[in-house]
Amino acid sequence: MAHRELTRQEVEAVLAMEKRRRDEADKMEALTNLVLGRLQGSVWHTTNSDRFREIVRSGAILPEPDVKDAERWSTSQGSAYYPYVRTLGGVSLFDFRDFDPEQYSDAYPISTWREFVPHRSAWREAVWIEIDTSQLGEAFISGPALLARWKADHVGNRIMPEIEAAHMGPLPRSAFKEVFLVREGVHMLLPFSW
Numbered sequence: 001m002a003h004r005e006l007t008r009q010e011v012e013a014v015l016a017m018e019k020r021r022r023d024e025a026d027k028m029e030a031l032t033n034l035v036l037g038r039l040q041g042s043v044w045h046t047t048n049s050d051r052f053r054e055i056v057r058s059g060a061i062l063p064e065p066d067v068k069d070a071e072r073w074s075t076s077q078g079s080a081y082y083p084y085v086r087t088l089g090g091v092s093l094f095d096f097r098d099f100d101p102e103q104y105s106d107a108y109p110i111s112t113w114r115e116f117v118p119h120r121s122a123w124r125e126a127v128w129i130e131i132d133t134s135q136l137g138e139a140f141i142s143g144p145a146l147l148a149r150w151k152a153d154h155v156g157n158r159i160m161p162e163i164e165a166a167h168m169g170p171l172p173r174s175a176f177k178e179v180f181l182v183r184e185g186v187h188m189l190l191p192f193s194w
């Protein structure tokens with residue numbers, strides 16, 4: 001099969017497309033660093049703006065909100081593959097109190113935390129809710145404690161080791177410390193009132 005030479009215009013179009021992709025990747029990395037800088041040192045829950053309005057309306061983050069399984073994280077293959085926290089009747093949280101992204105990624109290379117930070121790609125936004133764990137009492141299970149429980153239970157359900165924490169039962173709005181919104185293409189954290 002004979003190959004034809006690319007025209008100058010075709011080469012320029014390919015180079016322009018590659019530059020746009022690099023620029024988009026650089027912007028996403030900058031947004032990730034901005035968001036991660038705010039998340040580190042605390043415990044958080046993430047959702048999208050539509051679901052956040054339901055949280056405000058109900059007064060709590062619910063373990064089983066009125067959301068179809070097809071729209072929830074890691075539920076497409078059925079209950080045997082549900083996230084571990086869901087099988088316990090809890091709300092999944094991110095425990096970023098002692099989080100170092102490089103060390104964590106080296107220790108747990110297949111962890112899916114980057115799917116959520118700065119936002120889920122399918123949502124193109126995220127509402128991040130900072131949680132005041134001092135108000136949760138024994139209903140709060142830290143990331144390391146949850147991992148120990150998962151290991152002791154000998155289950156295969158999904159977990160993000162060390163950084164996935166849980167609140168058992170509905171997590172009341174009174175435990176929210178701060179809420180911010182992040183959107184694809186917007187390089188800032190937007191305060192979000194509730």
